[in-house]
Amino acid sequence: MGELFRSEEMTLAQLFLQSEAAYCCVSELGELGMVQFRDLNPDVNVFQRKFVNEVRRCEEMDRKLRFVEKEIKKANIPTVDTGENPEVPFPRDMIDLEATFEKLENELKEINTNQEALKKNFLELTELKHILRRTQQFFDEMEDPALMEESSALMEGNEGGRGAPLRLGFVAGVISRERIPTFERMLWRVCRGNVFLRQAEIEDPLEDPATGDQVHKSVFIIFFQGDQLKNRVKKICEGFRASLYPCPETPQERKEMAAGVNTRIDDLQMVLNQTEDHRQRVLQAAAKTMRVWFIKVRKMKAIYHTLNLCNIDVTQKCLIAEVWCPVSDLDSIQFALRRGTERSGSTVPSILNRMTTKQTPPTFNKTNKFTSGFQNIVDAYGIGNYREINPAPYTIITFPFLFAVMFGDMGHGVLMTCAALYLVIRESRILSQKTDNEIWNIATNKLTFLNSFKMKMSVILGVIHMMFGVSLSLFNHLYFKKPLNIFLGFIPEIVFMASLFGYLIILVFYKWTAYDAFTSKDAPSLLIAFINMCLFNYGDVTNKPLYRGQMGIQIVLVLIALACVPCMLIVKTMVLRRQHLWKKHLGTQKFGGVRVGNGPTEDEAGIMDHDALSQHSEDGDEHAEEEPFDFGDVAVHQAIHTIEYCLGCISNTASYLRLWALSLAHAQLSEVLWTMVMHLGLSSRSGGGFFGLSIIFAAFAMLTVCILLIMEGLSAFLHALRLHWVEFQNKFYTGQGFKFVPFSFESILEGRFDE
Template sequence: MGELFRSEEMTLAQLFLQSEAAYCCVSELGELGMVQFRDLNPDVNVFQRKFVNEVRRCEEMDRKLRFVEKEIKKANIPTVDTGENPEVPFPRDMIDLEATFEKLENELKEINTNQEALKKNFLELTELKHILRRTQQFFDEMEDPALMEESSALMEGNEGGRGAPLRLGFVAGVISRERIPTFERMLWRVCRGNVFLRQAEIEDPLEDPATGDQVHKSVFIIFFQGDQLKNRVKKICEGFRASLYPCPETPQERKEMAAGVNTRIDDLQMERSGSTVPSILNRMTTKQTPPTFNKTNKFTSGFQNIVDAYGIGNYREINPAPYTIITFPFLFAVMFGDMGHGVLMTCAALYLVIRESRILSQKTDNEMFNMVFAGRYIILLMGIFSVYTGIIYNDCFSKSLNMFGSGWSVRPMFSPKGANWTFETLNENKVLQLDPAVPGVFNGPYPLGIDPIWNIATNKLTFLNSFKMKMSVILGVIHMMFGVSLSLFNHLYFKKPLNIFLGFIPEIVFMASLFGYLIILVFYKWTAYDAFTSKDAPSLLIAFINMCLFNYGDVTNKPLYRGQMGIQIVLVLIALACVPCMLIVKTMVLRRQHLWKKHLGTQKFGGVRVGNGPTEDEAGIMDHDALSQHSEDGDEFDFGDVAVHQAIHTIEYCLGCISNTASYLRLWALSLAHAQLSEVLWTMVMHLGLSSRSGGGFFGLSIIFAAFAMLTVCILLIMEGLSAFLHALRLHWVEFQNKFYTGQGFKFVPFSFESILEGRFDE
């Protein structure tokens, strides 16, 4: 029975409980936290109350819990506070909890006892190791005649000048460094100077097994004569809590004892597995290809996944991912270039980046969202680059920004010469065609990007077609030549000189002679033909086709510069000469090297060179890696297989240069498609709302803007963005990476509990 106050109206009430139900009722009241108990027996001693045994049991369990908590903190084991308040256990569960706590306490005490014993044993062995090492140094120093005479004279003088030969005893031990001065004075006073003390500091601090503190100690050795002084010295060492250790007198015994101590220390430091046999790590020599591991972080992991989706790189092969970080979002932006759409994409990715910690803590099973979130940094760079290319295109939701004023002094088609355009004339004349050939019209280029006047010109598409097509070819050829250049680093690292001289050099010369020359023609045409003579400029496409066909009798397409025919003939012949280098010469050299390698073992007999095998200098430049793929494991060199393989590679590269260059025209096609879709969406939706003069007003414009925003996100951001992403992916996989990246390795997947718990064990 008890009385209690309840909150709110503060009513005093009595509650009668059965003894069996008291625990559950009080626990429920404790969960509610709305009552206050009054003690009706304030004069009764606490130890005389009925529930004193239960309280003692709870206090004992609390003590055990605090002991476990202290050990957890001592071991630096992180604990997670969920903030949840568990329910009060039932009385029958308290017995199980009590037994569990008892078991945990006993186990921890046993572990602590064993650990303390091991630490104490380790400390004693470590101190003994230092004693043996320092003692040997002391004895070596004592062999110095001058020092021997000094110590003998000191002890003989204190003994009254007796000339009998001294037979000194000694004790060795370890003492705390701060007690050395007092310890030395006490020895001198008690023994009346009849002892000789040598001490040296231990460089590294030692761990106290009882407290875990780091203690600085010193090794000492005390020489004396007689048992009386020996007893005094030991009592002084005991009083200063110095640890004494047995130390043999002969150097050989000390050496053997030191070896045994080091062995025991090594046993204590063994892998903590409880095994008396140490594990053996043997580094094996093998011809098997090791797995590939590329270290990444949260920023680079997405780009590495793009590369790994094509194929895991061979071991130590150059990794395309660092270059993909720049080239991938840039090529995407060339196809997706729009300032407005780029800003929206950047903001969406920036939101995921800023809130990544919270999103990671709230795990979701939505695979689509997880995929987008994993590529948040890729999307962020794609958005930033899209803003940049949008500025170059001067395109923002299909509209141009007139920030610097147009570079055209435009006139109506039938207006007097010199009359400039006004807004009135623009409204009256719906057709505007820009012609750079008209004098006094084009005053110079726009400071940044494309002139905004092209946005209202009827020949806008013709101009953009020419500009973006040439830009795509330039970017594509530069991208491919960069990929071929990266193959040089692979050949240098793997020491394949044959692949350099008969692989890389012919490939780069072939591409530079044809398509590198085409880029030079593009830039030459842009600089040599100004706005007033551009109509008379010859076609680059026809000129390039005639160059490859040696057709120079076409009168419809005049030369771009003087001496063009001679230069182009030389370039085509150089390109054609590269083909047999890759196709025939490399195959024949491989065969020759195989024969050299075959006779390499028989070229010397008794120190005399026989046969026609290679010299040491010739053997040093052979491409053994190229030969090993044919002759490893005893396989014979099959000239037909090598010739067919080399022919396939040569034809694939030469034709690929043409098809890959044409493939980069997708940059031009998707850029125009994105711009046209954006313009159609503006014209068909937003333009109607802005030009409407009905009474709907703001309400109608709000509905139209909502539809425009939804279509912009769904069509231009998601669908067009996904399309540009896939095309940029193809350009990297097929046109760029195949120039230097084999991608036939396998990934290094270490055994990791963290990966297993996070569900990444199947990667």
């Protein structure tokens, strides 16, 4: 088909860039996005390359911008996105950017430090205000004769019944509300009941200055007698992180202190408001230019990272680079180099030379918004070999056709077309919308947990189900009295499966018990561990062992599993042949286990079929009519059975993963429908009674039918995908190439690949 529907013709080219023009030339190539740079310094450490300091400076600026961005998001200030694509700053402008970001970061850190100190002071004054207010109530209650008699009796009783008048000391403070019960029990046990505790809750929550969380606290006052108890009480308060405050003993002093505290709180609140207003102004000003700053810094970092891929000639005046690029875009690349040279002010032009090479070029298929979706479907199977026919243009026609054949509904097709048309019209607005990462983080974590859990449960259920099926074969062998199938069939099969996949189940349960939700990310991969086990690969440092002695146990288990294969493949075939020869020479006798002629010993007879032994005892020396025995056919049949079983253990186990996929999809869709429709409707206070509930239920039922029941659309898509990947593409499509990844600012800013 000539050049029709093939990947672009690529060439390897050499660039000679003058040192003063290299930065601007690479900048222009990044805007063009049509060249892929090769690393000409593969043996040079990244920390020893020429522009490593510039890369570090860009990373430091990026870090400062991320800090400012975090503060902006914390303050719920929207970031302005005008869609502007600023040019790359000149290298001399880096100093100004660094000074701007340094000043902004230091100013925000100073504001945060001062604000935290002010909030801490405000918290202490607020807690002291509540203490002064509550302790006055406590002292008023202590003047109650009945309460005084109770506390005096408590103190005197614990001091051995002494009747001398008591002079009680006290400490007052604030503690987290949830610690009160434990705090009270500890006081009682350590002080042996010689203290009297009163506590009252603070109605409004207080802000933690360090975290910003709202914390519920309680005021307490502890009465005691003697310095020894005083020291014990203070140590307990310190252990429970309770804040103790000085509290005057006389009402007049407490009243005067409360007035002073209220005045200080009012002054401090005014300073806090002014500090917060200043912080908001700084962040709002930064939010207007945050996106432009990010683009400039990341473009600069990408340029210096690319320059580190180049070689520098001996004169230190020229940089040499090698790039892959499409032949059809050579003129555009030359024009970009001229623009870069002119922008830098250099008078020496940059040179591009095509090179001849035997290396396989990368594969590049030009796409647009319409064709990129179908190209992604093809690339998901594998990147095409260089100059291989690209299936994507055919897929544009055949994929919708096969989907329509399987979907087969004009009405639903019209609805899907309308939905697609809506997405096309609203494309720019949908792409510009920002999604709150913290809602989705929760959903992702939950989905990740269910994904891993259900996948492992599918494997467990699958292996148990298969082992149960193998176990049922034992009852058949017993019923038909075929001990040979038990010893050389059932036992090797169950041992083979238990040694490999039964052990895998044990590892799954062990991992669940040994690693909790916080340490599971550091746990070794069971899949990699199982593959390494089968390959006897124990030098993988990236996957640490699960337990001590794992290597020895796994080697023994694999050797046992491997030993089962010749039992099923060779030993059984040879025993069947031995039985045939024994029946053929039936006239021989055996006495007391001593073999005469070709007769079997008692040990051999123990594993022979019951039919053969009974035939020997009934027919005596008379030769019964023998069934035809072809050793080759029996060997081939046994080999097929053994290979099918061993490979089937793997493929069937993987097949059970459909339990995981369908269960997870159904559960997530069901939960979304319930949360977003029924739950919101039932929890709404503005519902219209029975009529409103009927509408909500009807909407829920319709969505349930459309999403959970009418899933032929998704099924048709998946089956069409499989038809293209397997039945269609494998007839001509190898898919073993590597993709052309050009140096492009657009790709870098969109995060399509890591730098």
